[in-house]
Amino acid sequence: MxxxxxxxxxxxxxxxxxxxxxxxxxxxxxxxxxxxxxxxxxxxxxxxxxxxxxxxxxxxxxxxxxxxxxxxxxxxxxxxxxxxxxxxxxxxxxxxxxxxxxxxxxxxxxxxxxGEWIGCFALTEPQAGSDPAAMRTTAVKKGDRWVLNGEKIFITNASVAHVFTVMAITDRSKAIKGISTFILERDFPGLSVGRNELKMGMHGCSTAPLAFNDCAVPAGNLLGPEGAGYVQALKTLTAGRVTVSARCVGMMDKLIGRCVEYMKVRTQGGHKLAEYQGLQWMLADMAVQRDAARGLTERAIATLMRGERGTLEASAAKLFSTEALGKVVDAAVQIHGGMGYMREAGIETTFRDARITRIYEGSSEIQRNIIAAQLLKEQ
Ligand SMILES: Cc1cc2nc3c(=O)[nH]c(=O)nc-3n(C[C@H](O)[C@H](O)[C@H](O)COP(=O)(O)OP(=O)(O)OC[C@H]3O[C@@H](n4cnc5c(N)ncnc54)[C@H](O)[C@@H]3O)c2cc1C
CATH class of the missing domain: 1.10.540.10 (Acyl-CoA dehydrogenase/oxidase, N-terminal domain)
Incomplete structure (x- = not known):
């Protein structure tokens, strides 16, 4: 690119x-x-x-x-x-x-x-994960305020955030066209942030639930037109998926570099690991996964930057790159042998971190659903 x-x-x-x-x-x-x-x-x-x-x-x-x-x-x-x-x-x-x-x-x-104010994006709810349209959080207009009630879960950055982009139902009769987006500030009465989740990976970055109890939001904090929240969230997530994909490419690149270094210095059975064809082929497959992920990421970037919707391209990039990362990090652990399992080497950290990429911003299954839906729509 x-x-x-x-x-x-x-x-x-x-x-x-x-x-x-x-x-x-x-x-x-x-x-x-x-x-x-x-x-x-x-x-x-x-x-x-x-x-x-x-x-x-x-x-x-x-x-x-x-x-x-x-x-x-x-x-x-x-x-x-x-x-x-x-x-x-x-x-x-x-x-x-x-x-x-x-x-x-x-x-x-x-x-x-x-960076004085850190942001977070709150869509997911206990009953609305892969299907955000099933959300229950409501926003009711009262004079010059919207009053929010409900809860969100698994919100990245929530504990350190000051600015909360929150999706809520403003008109249930309109289904997804009745979802709107609001910008909340941390000190709005009725907004509370729960305890940080203890996670498999992604350590350091907070993930926490939010609760809205008669949380009064000034009318001026409605983001975009009323009822446009669902479409806005999908657009935001489309671009977000491409950025997740790009990060996975970087993660694979680093893992491959680590494996090359290790294979050149580690000797077993009188030979450097780099001399064993089985490991060379693993390394070759890792590089092909990374390069293919980069290609799909670049296609998605180019599509979105041309102003096209890029729904299929973004989902394809995220699906492929996150699954490729899973394979590459597994191979990296294998190439490092027992050392790959030790905290000291840092590969096991990436093994745990990588797992989230196949779940958040739409799981692999949801990306496949999106790609298939786009293909079937085109016929
Ligand atoms: C660490 C972390 C950070 C997160 N950060 C945020 C954030 O900042 N903001 C936010 O709003 N959300 C966030 N999320 C939520 C995340 O986007 C959801 O967890 C994700 O969309 C999956 O929803 P779920 O957990 O409810 O799983 P579910 O929707 O219950 O899915 C369970 C399983 O069923 C599969 N499945 C569900 N529906 C279908 C279907 N139609 N077809 C085939 N398979 C299906 C899923 O792929 C998955 O394998 C975060 C989650 C985590 C774990």
């Missing part, structure tokens, strides 16, 4: 930042399930929170290709840190950037760009 000199320079800066600031803290983040405040502050200073926010609101204004280039870099470091930044600069701010009115943009975006 052709990148501008500015984006290439930014990628270099981020690579240096990762080496100097993130990697040395990665094991600590993993073990404490927390991102140190000083690292968040350094990320603010580098402008990471403003990557996708337009320059006029204090950000860097990257397009999807630029965002994906950064995601690929971020895939090579601590997954929790990458998710904190990726979620904020992706699904959690994309709605306000795309659909916010001027007052909303002026109020939220500069603070989000500086």
């Amino acid at each position: 052709q990148l501008s000199p500015e984006v290439r320079q930014l990628c270099d800066e981020i690579r240096r930042f990762i080496q100097k600031e993130v990697e040395p803290r990665s094991r600590w983040i993993e073990e404490h399930d927390e991102i140190p405040a000083e690292l968040v502050q350094k990320a603010r200073e580098l402008g990471l929170f403003g990557l996708t926010i337009p320059e006029q609101y204090g950000g860097i204004g990257l397009d999807l290709a630029g965002k994906c280039a950064i995601e690929e870099e971020m895939g090579k470091t601590n997954y929790g840190f990458a998710t904190l930044i990726g979620n904020h600069t992706g699904i959690s701010s994309a709605g306000i950037v795309a659909l916010g009115n001027e007052a909303q943009k002026k109020h939220f975006l500069p603070r989000m760009a500086s």
